[in-house]
Amino acid sequence: MSSHIESLEASTDYDKNNPTNSNISAPKSDDEDAPSSKKIEEHTSVVAAHYNHLKEKGLKERFNSPIFYLRNFNNWVKSVLIQEYTDKIREKDYGKPLKVLDICCGKGGDLSKWQKARVERVIFADIAKVSVQQCETRYEDLRRRCGHLYSAEFIAADCTKDTLRDKYADPSINFDIVSCQFGFHYSFESLIQARRMLTNISECLKPDGYFFGTIPDAYEIVSRAQKSQNFAFGNRIFNIKLLFDPKEGYPLFGAKYDFHLEGVVDCPEFLVNFDLLVKLAAEYGLELVYKARFSDFYKDHTEKYKQLLQRIICFESYPARPGKELIGEPSEYEHARIIWDEMDKSNTRDCIGTMSVCEWEVATIYMAFAFKKQKHVWDSNGKPSYITSADKK
């Protein structure tokens, strides 16, 4: 297992990989390895078309979804991130009205999470126009239902190519939080796109503000792909196939793979070399303060957010409750059956909260991260020089 990881880690040495510059620089237009603008155009429209055509699911459909618990678990992770980082900002200034950029917002899966976090204003941005319209409609519905709600703005834009600040009603706005949930990896198609995305994320983020999000963990994907045949793996609810040959190395950008997740995602995505992201983000004054795979994120936060786990039904009851069926095949609950049998022996039988192996295999592909925006001073060339936590020591 170590060999593929070493090669992935080795590829983060961008000084070596980029013989022309000790910094990560934008590929030149005549660079053969740089994806052509036509190719990038094609890919982003595939992504936009895919998300635009995703049907909105009703409550009944969501209840019968084969990824019901996975969706809820993902929502738990996002809720915890939002709660944790809004709390951190409020620790310093309790009554502060918080402003947020929800980048790659989709149909507004986090609309009500921002309401619970009592923020003042949210700008929602996404490449998929239809999704942005649905997000706005859902916002209006929520406002009607709850009377008072944060103010909002909705922007349809390619956040890996457009300058978002030019599109804000108030271009002088400063955010306390930028959240990018399950979307940042689309920017790793090319260095130029990753840079544009990071500019959009960081340029209006206040010093001491947070940028957090969730992405597929490249390490985990590569690790599973290496163990599989044809660099493809999956189960009844998801499939991933690498679209490049890892034997020829891992591209820093444009490491494309096909991702199919039952009823939610069916389009190509890009691996995010996380070490590279950390180095690149530092150039934008963003310092990594937290990262964890979802399995570790769960361990880190389960005690504090136990009630929320139960409230949003992240786990399935094993055995199935009377009159109900398990969502997966019996073989997907071996882990729960063993515990259940143990409980039987000790006469402490109670229902177990669990997830089918198939759903957990998807959940554990993802990771969560958080960066903190550093304060800066201007250098003699008029460029920002960021003060990292190491400098403060």
Ligand SMILES: C[S@@+](CC[C@H](N)C(=O)[O-])C[C@H]1O[C@@H](n2cnc3c(N)ncnc32)[C@H](O)[C@@H]1O
């Ligand atoms: C898996 S969805 C996540 C949506 C939402 N953040 C959530 O958690 O429910 C990924 C989103 O990223 C958006 N996206 C992909 N590429 C993008 C780009 N270049 N600019 C802006 N949004 C993009 C897609 O349109 C889609 O809505």
